[in-house]
Amino acid sequence: MIMKTIVVCSGGLDSVTLAYKVAAEHNLHSLISFDYGQRHKKELDFAARTARDLGVKHHIVDLTPVGALLTGSSLTSDDIDVPDGHYAEETMRVTVVPNRNAIMLAVAFGAAASAGADAVAAAVHGGDHFIYPDCRPDFIKSFQAMQDHALEGVRDVTLYTPFVNVSKADIALEAGRLGVPVDLTWSCYKGGETHCGRCGTCVERREALELAGVKDPTVYVDREYWKQARADHRARQLAAHETASVSASNNAAE
C-alpha cells in the first residue's frame, strides 16, 4: 500500500535517507523537524534543504521550552561535553535526551492525523538500541498501540520504521542505492563548521559509509579517528568478554 507519509527528519544521514526512501516508494507528504534546543541546530538547515530537493513542505516545530526541561544530556546542556569515541560505548549515555522520541512522535502523529496522512516515518535503527531505549522495537510497537487508542475513530496512522532492525551500514547502502547526497546531511553532535569526525555519531557515520562502500565527500576535521575508536571499542569488548568467561569458569570450579 502506498502511504501518504510525514517523515520526521533531523537532517542526519538516517532520516534524510528515509525521506528519499519514502519519496521513492510512497507518497511523501512533508518533513517535520524539531528544535528542542539541541546544540547542533545546523542539522535543521540540512533537513530544510532535503525538503526543498524533494519538493515538499518542511515544518520546524519549536520545542525549545520543552528541551529546556530535558536537562542532563550533552545534547541539550552546554555544560556537559559531547564525548569522543565509538557510539556503542557506555560514555555515550550522556547523549540521551529523556523521552525525546515519544515527545516528537506524539506531535508528528497529531500533525499526520490533521493532514489526513497514513503514516509517520521515523529513522530509528538497530545500532541505536544499545544506548537509546526509545529506538527499540518494543517502544515502536507500544507507541503504535498507544496511538491506535489515542486516534481511535479519528484517523489510522501507521508508525513506519523500516530501519528499526537494520544496521547503520545497511542504511548507508540504502543511501547509496537511492542516490542520497550524503554530504548534504548533518550528523555531528558538536555542530561546528564541519563534521568533527570524533563524536559518537561522526564515528558511526564514517564507519557505516565505509562498510557500505559508499563514497563520502563530507569534510571531517579528523577523517581517520573512527578507525581508532572502532579498534578501542573492540578491544574493550574482548576484554569484558574474557573477564566474564574467567569469572564464569571460576564460579563453575567453586
Ligand SMILES: [Zn+2]
Ligand atoms: Zn562529530
